[in-house]
Each structure stands twice: as structure tokens, then as C-alpha cells.
Amino acid sequence: MYEVALTVAACLRSGTRVDVAWVVGSDLSPADPGGALAITPGGGRVGSLYGGALDQQLVERAQALGDDRGRLVTLTVGELEGPAFGLTGGGTALAVVLPATLLPADIWEAFLDRRAVRLHLARAGDELTAGRFDHEEADPGSRVTDDEVTTTWHPVPTLVLAGGGPVLQALEQMAPLLGWRVQRASDPDTARGLVVGLGPLDSVVLAMHDVELAGPVLASALDGAANYVGALGSRTMQQSRETWLTDRGVGGLERIHTPAGLDIGADGPAEVAVAILAEAIRERSAAGQAKA
Numbered sequence: 001m002y003e004v005a006l007t008v009a010a011c012l013r014s015g016t017r018v019d020v021a022w023v024v025g026s027d028l029s030p031a032d033p034g035g036a037l038a039i040t041p042g043g044g045r046v047g048s049l050y051g052g053a054l055d056q057q058l059v060e061r062a063q064a065l066g067d068d069r070g071r072l073v074t075l076t077v078g079e080l081e082g083p084a085f086g087l088t089g090g091g092t093a094l095a096v097v098l099p100a101t102l103l104p105a106d107i108w109e110a111f112l113d114r115r116a117v118r119l120h121l122a123r124a125g126d127e128l129t130a131g132r133f134d135h136e137e138a139d140p141g142s143r144v145t146d147d148e149v150t151t152t153w154h155p156v157p158t159l160v161l162a163g164g165g166p167v168l169q170a171l172e173q174m175a176p177l178l179g180w181r182v183q184r185a186s187d188p189d190t191a192r193g194l195v196v197g198l199g200p201l202d203s204v205v206l207a208m209h210d211v212e213l214a215g216p217v218l219a220s221a222l223d224g225a226a227n228y229v230g231a232l233g234s235r236t237m238q239q240s241r242e243t244w245l246t247d248r249g250v251g252g253l254e255r256i257h258t259p260a261g262l263d264i265g266a267d268g269p270a271e272v273a274v275a276i277l278a279e280a281i282r283e284r285s286a287a288g289q290a291k292a
Contacts, residue, residue, distance in 0.1 A: 001153050003183070004038035004047040005111035006197040008100050012108070017041055018100045019062040023049055024142035024149055026093035028077060030086075033140060034153055034181060038100075046193050048183065053077045053085035054093055061097045070098025070121070070128035072149065096121065096149060098128055107133050114155040114199050121149040155201055156181055157284070160226075162191035162217050163207035167232060170273035171205060178277065188213045192220040200287060203228035203280040205260055209237060215244040222252040227287050228280040230260030257283075 001022060011018035022036040028050050037055060038046045039062040048055055057075045065071065072094065079090035100108075103119070110117050110133070118138050121131040128149060142151040157180045161168045164186055175182045185191035188208070195204050195217065204221045206229075208214035214231070218241060221229045231241065238258050245253055261275030262282070 001034065001036040001117070002111050002114060002155055002199065003158055003194065003197045004036050005108050007038045007040075007046040007193075009108040009112065011038075011040065012100060012105070019065060019097060020100050020103070021049070021058045021062065021095055021097040022151065023054070023093045023095045024072075024144055024151060026050075026091065028053070028082070028091040028093055029088045030176075034156060039097075046197070049095070050077070050087060050093070051085035051184075053082060053087060054095065058095060058097055065097065065099060068099070068102075070096060070102055072123065072126045072128060072144075073097055094144065096128060096151075102128070102130050104131065104133055110135070111153075112199070114201060116152070116154050118150065118152040121151075123147050123149050155199070158183060158198060158202040159280075160185065160191065160194045160198065160202070160204045161207075162188070162195070162204065163209075163214075163232075165207045165232070166269035167272050167276070168205065168207050170269045171276060174270075174273050174277060178281075188217050191217045195221040195226060196224045198224050198226040200225055200227045201284065202226045203230070203284075205230040205232070205276055207232040209233060211237070211240045211244050214241055215248075218256065219245060219248065219250045222250060222255060228283045229256050230276055230279065231256055231258040232260055233258065 008018050019039040032050045035049045036047050037049055037058055039059050043059045054075050061073050075093045077090045082090045117133055119131050119133045122129045138152045140152050140154045159175045159180050159182050161184045172182050183194050185194055204226050261272055262279045264275050266272045266275040
């Protein structure tokens with residue numbers, strides 16, 4: 001939910017309708033803890049669930065909602081469809097989808113502050129009504145009873161991988177071993193939507209070799225609060241990106257780690273990925289010590 005909070009808060013301030021959705025029970029694999037989807041009128045969306053496998057179904061359910069009610073819905077992913085989204089197969093998921101206005105107004109500030117949040121929604125059948133939240137410590141996850149749905153979120157580091165290539169593939173495999181949530185975006189529009197909502201626990205690594213594609217993503221990352229922004233590419237590409245950003249008045253270029261990764265003599269995509277993760281951890285630790 002943390003990665004969509006900025007979008008939801010902005011929509012609410014402007015009076016634009018926005019619906020939110022998250023999974024409260026699933027047998028899909030691999031698991032997608034803490035994921036959420038923000039859905040705007042017309043089917044626009046920020047975030048994703050299970051690599052996007054549930055997103056279109058949730059958009060359709062959101063468009064069928066009234067303004068004052070939420071729903072508990074069951075979604076199905078086919079056995080042949082699942083692998084296309086990085087899943088091991090098919091399965092079902094139980095999800096909440098509701099207008100953001102049903103949730104307490106100050107919950108979005110709590111998400112933006114990266115605080116632990118426990119939300120309680122009243123349930124009558126498959127209909128959900130206005131909820132309350134607190135900050136009491138509880139294990140992350142959801143509990144569904146006959147009269148209530150409770151979900152607890154803890155902030156975890158998110159790694160956005162923008163672009164493609166073997167290094168990003170290695171990062172996608174390694175980062176979950178650290179307990180990080182990985183979001184992959186091959187196109188710049190999706191990447192920009194993901195990076196702008198990141199916070200001080202989070203990281204961005206970019207591997208786009210067209211400066212007209214890479215530049216806007218880096219600009220959005222620098223406009224956000226991600227603690228680590230790494231970019232892969234040759235010296236020529238590095239210079240081209242810097243020129244593109246400078247010509248457009250983008251500041252904070254010193255935040256970009258390029259070439260990404262600690263200088264440990266890494267050889268091959270896997271070792272480069274290790275060097276990048278180590279650098280991101282170092283930067284996060286240094287930021288934490290600076291606040292202490």
C-alpha cells in the first residue's frame with residue numbers, strides 16, 4: 001500500500017475518485033506481500049498485484065462499484081495465464097476493492113510516513129464499509145472473519161527495476177532474498193509511476209539505453225524520495241543522461257549512482273547485482289545513521 005499512497009493522497013486532495021485494492025488471501029505463488037493497486041477513472045492504475053495478474057480484473061470490479069461501498073471479491077488466474085505474469089501456475093485470490101474515501105483520511109499520511117498500519121473494515125457478506133486504523137504492532141498479513149477484514153502492513157524496502165537486461169534479471173532474483181519487494185517496469189511510463197511514490201527505504205535501478213526513455217524516469221526518481229538511485233550504462237550513456245537532465249533543469253544529479261554498484265571488481269550480471277544491492281544497503285544505513 002505504501003507505493004500507491006502518494007497517488008491516492010493526490011487524488012483525494014484534488015477531488016478525483018480513486019479506488020484501492022489489495023489481496024487478503026491467496027494460493028497464488030510466489031506470494032506478493034503488501035502489494036496494492038490504485039485505480040483511477042478510466043482504468044488508470046498505479047501499483048500492481050502478483051506481477052499484474054490480477055490488475056485488469058480489479059479495474060473491472062472497481063468500475064462496477066458505487067461511491068459508498070466496497071467489496072470482497074474472488075479472482076481467478078488460469079494455469080496457462082499465471083506463468084506469463086511470473087507465477088508458478090494458476091490459482092485464486094480474495095481481494096478488497098473499495099473507494100479510497102471509505103478509509104480514514106489520515107491513513108494516507110501514515111503510509112507516506114512509512115509507519116506500520118493495521119486497518120479494520122466492517123464486513124456484511126461481500127460488502128465492506130468504512131474502516132478504522134491503528135498503529136499497534138502485529139504480524140503483516142490479513143485476517144478475514146464473518147464481520148470484519150483486518151489487514152496489517154509493515155513498510156519493507158521496495159526495489160524498482162526500470163528497463164531490462166541480465167543485471168536486472170539477477171536483481172529480480174536476489175532482492176527477495178533480502179526481504180525486499182521488487183517491481184519491474186520495462187516501459188518508462190510505468191516506471192515513472194512506480195518511482196515517484198518511493199520513500200527513504202526504497203531503491204531504483206535503471207537499465208535503459210535510450211536517453212529519451214531513461215531521462216524521464218531518472219527525473220521522476222530524483223523528484224521522489226527514493227534513498228538509492230542507480231543507473232547502468234557506458235560512459236557515453238552516462239554523459240548523455242546527465243546532459244539530458246541538466247538541459248531540462250533537473251537537480252540532484254549527485255544522487256545518481258552511475259555506474260551502479262560498489263567497486264568490488266564484479267564480473268558478470270550476478271556479481272554486478274550483488275555490488276548494486278550492497279551499495280543500496282550502504283546508502284540506506286548511512287541515511288539511518290545520519291538521522292540518529
